[in-house]
Amino acid sequence: EKGTYPHYMLKEMDEQPGVVRKIIQQYTNDAGELIVDEAILTALKNADRLYIIAAGTSYHAGLVGKQYFEKLACIPVEVHISSEFGYNIPLLSEKPLFIFISQSGETADSRQVLVKVKKMGHPTLTITNVAGSTLSREADYTLLLHAGPEIAVASTKAYIAQLAVLAIAAYVTGKSKGNQIDFDLKTELAIAANAIQSIVDSKEELHKISKEYLETTRNAFFIGRNIDYYVSLEGALKLKEISYIQAEGFAGGELKHGTIALIEKGTPVFALVTQEPVALNIRGNVKEVVTRGANACVISMEGLDEHDDRLVIPKVHQLLTPMVSVVPLQFISYYAALDRGCDVDKPRNLAKSVTVE
Numbered sequence: 501e502k503g504t505y506p507h508y509m510l511k512e513m514d515e516q517p518g519v520v521r522k523i524i525q526q527y528t529n530d531a532g533e534l535i536v537d538e539a540i541l542t543a544l545k546n547a548d549r550l551y552i553i554a555a556g557t558s559y560h561a562g563l564v565g566k567q568y569f570e571k572l573a574c575i576p577v578e579v580h581i582s583s584e585f586g587y588n589i590p591l592l593s594e595k596p597l598f599i600f601i602s603q604s605g606e607t608a609d610s611r612q613v614l615v616k617v618k619k620m621g622h623p624t625l626t627i628t629n630v631a632g633s634t635l636s637r638e639a640d641y642t643l644l645l646h647a648g649p650e651i652a653v654a655s656t657k658a659y660i661a662q663l664a665v666l667a668i669a670a671y672v673t674g675k676s677k678g679n680q681i682d683f684d685l686k687t688e689l690a691i692a693a694n695a696i697q698s699i700v701d702s703k704e705e706l707h708k709i710s711k712e713y714l715e716t717t718r719n720a721f722f723i724g725r726n727i728d729y730y731v732s733l734e735g736a737l738k739l740k741e742i743s744y745i746q747a748e749g750f751a752g753g754e755l756k757h758g759t760i761a762l763i764e765k766g767t768p769v770f771a772l773v774t775q776e777p778v779a780l781n782i783r784g785n786v787k788e789v790v791t792r793g794a795n796a797c798v799i800s801m802e803g804l805d806e807h808d809d810r811l812v813i814p815k816v817h818q819l820l821t822p823m824v825s826v827v828p829l830q831f832i833s834y835y836a837a838l839d840r841g842c843d844v845d846k847p848r849n850l851a852k853s854v855t856v857e
């Protein structure tokens with residue numbers, strides 16, 4: 501129930517710090533260590549390549565998940581959009597493990613791939629919010645998101661949960677393989693939960709930012725580099741699906757290869773600066789768009805901030821920044837939709853679970 505909340509989306513965004521804490525709890529054993537089910541750990545360790553299959557926001561989580569598995573578990577990963585995979589199956593490795601990420605566990609595009617790869621005899625793992633969902637029942641293994649029911653069509657807390665569960669699975673696999681990992685994920689996730697809380701608590705400021713940049717615009721751009729690029733894709737999806745503002749997420753470096761032609765006086769550009777190694781490059785991109793008249797909103801992370809950044813998010817581990825930097829983008833989208841009188845929880849033409857291919 502949404503109780504006193506005007507929208508499920510607002511309630512679900514507010515729940516995000518609690519979701520991260522719940523996941524830490526659910527994936528911790530009696531000795532206080534992060535764990536995943538033994539059988540799943542074995543399947544992950546036996547795989548020579550992971551194929552992540554998902555749609556929409558879950559696909560965006562998969563892009564981040566690739567970095568987790570490659571950096572922490574040292575397993576190569578491919579991420580595919582489920583609707584494309586079926587008729588364009590890449591050359592597979594010898595021992596693939598297919599990972600389906602789906603909040604609902606009912607997405608037909610993803611199920612169609614699951615059926616196909618099962619027939620080929622490959623092992624399958626579903627990461628879902630819904631125990632007993634089709635994708636969960638039909639896969640060999642399931643990791644649950646524990647995010648609680650997500651009712652708003654726009655996915656928010658499930659994305660955060662997907663990132664947390666992917667991080668845990670990758671971390672536990674890496675540790676168990678004896679990989680050199682120089683941080684404690686449990687501690688870092690708890691820090692991220694607090695950081696998310698501080699953003700949730702600043703929603704009035706985020707409403708202001710939304711008005712400042714999006715009140716009258718017909719389009720908007722989101723840019724980032726490295727892991728920030730994936731978050732910019734998610735930020736753009738959130739904005740377009742609920743506010744109907746045309747929005748695009750771009751890799752900062754790609755701007756000059758075409759997109760920059762679209763920048764005019766007043767065009768809003770949201771730029772994420774959370775990755776130290778590319779901070780100067782993305783700031784360079786911000787200068788390029790500002791020179792062409794863009795209304796740039798820089799969202800940076802503490803330690804990488806400069807005096808005229810519009811929003812500074814608390815410092816978290818370099819791999820966990822998406823869980824935090826996406827939150828202001830969710831709120832900014834929510835307020836843009838609200839101020840335009842859109843039906844926030846039930847945007848036009850969209851269904852919560854897409855059960856047709």
Ligand code: F6R
Nearest residue numbers: 556557558602603604607654655
């Ligand atoms: C975006 C959104 C959709 C879903 C997509 C996959 O906010 O909700 O893009 O992420 O339809 O749905 P699931 O995760 O249920 O497979």
